[in-house]
Amino acid sequence: MxxxxxxxxxxxxxxxxLSLLGKAKQSGLIELxxxxxRDSTHDRHRTVDDTPYGGGAGMxxxxxxxxxxxxxxxxxxxxxxxxxxxxxxxxEVFTQAMARxxxxxxxxxxxxxxxxGIDHRVFDHTASRARVRLVSLGDYVLNGGEVAxxxxxxxxxxxxxxxxxxxxxxxxxxxxxxxxxxxSYTKPAEWRGxxxxxxxxxxxxxxxxxWRRQQQIERTxxxxxxxxxxxxxxx
Ligand code: 6GU
Numbered sequence: 001m002x003x004x005x006x007x008x009x010x011x012x013x014x015x016x017x018l019s020l021l022g023k024a025k026q027s028g029l030i031e032l033x034x035x036x037x038r039d040s041t042h043d044r045h046r047t048v049d050d051t052p053y054g055g056g057a058g059m060x061x062x063x064x065x066x067x068x069x070x071x072x073x074x075x076x077x078x079x080x081x082x083x084x085x086x087x088x089x090x091x092e093v094f095t096q097a098m099a100r101x102x103x104x105x106x107x108x109x110x111x112x113x114x115x116x117g118i119d120h121r122v123f124d125h126t127a128s129r130a131r132v133r134l135v136s137l138g139d140y141v142l143n144g145g146e147v148a149x150x151x152x153x154x155x156x157x158x159x160x161x162x163x164x165x166x167x168x169x170x171x172x173x174x175x176x177x178x179x180x181x182x183x184s185y186t187k188p189a190e191w192r193g194x195x196x197x198x199x200x201x202x203x204x205x206x207x208x209x210x211w212r213r214q215q216q217i218e219r220t221x222x223x224x225x226x227x228x229x230x231x232x233x234x235x
Contacts, residue, residue, distance in 0.1 A: 087145030091134030
């Protein structure tokens with residue numbers, strides 16, 4: 001998978017060299033390029049923002065640097081049409097299902113906005129030559145798209161085949177089956193007076209599976225009842 005990121009804070013993404021994603025980059029499973037939006041400016045101050053037409057608080061990102069930066073990235077993609085994602089609190093909400101969908105794309109481009117957003121014509125023009133999606137992490141406001149894109153790339157990257165060594169560890173996770181994950185325990189069997197639930201030491205795999213399923217349903221009902229299907233028999 002190829003990933004391009006356009007941002008005014010390229011060093012933000014240095015953290016992607018760490019851990020699993022870093023290994024995926026080194027092995028070539030994920031090819032990541034971070035582009036400084038200011039490299040596509042031509043004035044002495046490398047200006048990327050200006051005051052909003054119609055008035056109002058804050059600044060808006062100018063269209064010209066975005067146009068030039070995206071020309072450079074989209075222009076040389078000859079094989080498959082890239083998908084351009086603009087992180088935005090006004091976008092559709094990012095989910096595990098969306099992460100799965102995006103993990104199957106050969107080329108993702110992330111455009112990180114700052115300030116009050118990007119001149120809207122950038123979205124319209126980009127949509128005339130590539131698929132475009134506005135994606136939000138959730139119902140709260142961040143100062144810019146960088147942290148959101150880091151989260152999305154981590155969620156997407158670990159689903160790219162080969163990035164996570166044991167693919168089975170991807171199956172039994174929160175949200176993969178629509179429920180929250182069951183609680184996990186390791187040795188010692190008793191710690192600070194707290195025992196591990198005895199069923200987990202029983203060796204009875206059927207009983208363990210039933211207990212874990214019950215825990216998933218109970219947890220989900222307590223903290224995320226919105227995730228429970230209406231017809232969940234044990235709910
Ligand atoms: Cl994707 N961007 C910003 N700026 N704020 C957000 C967000 C994205 N998702 C939630 N809040």
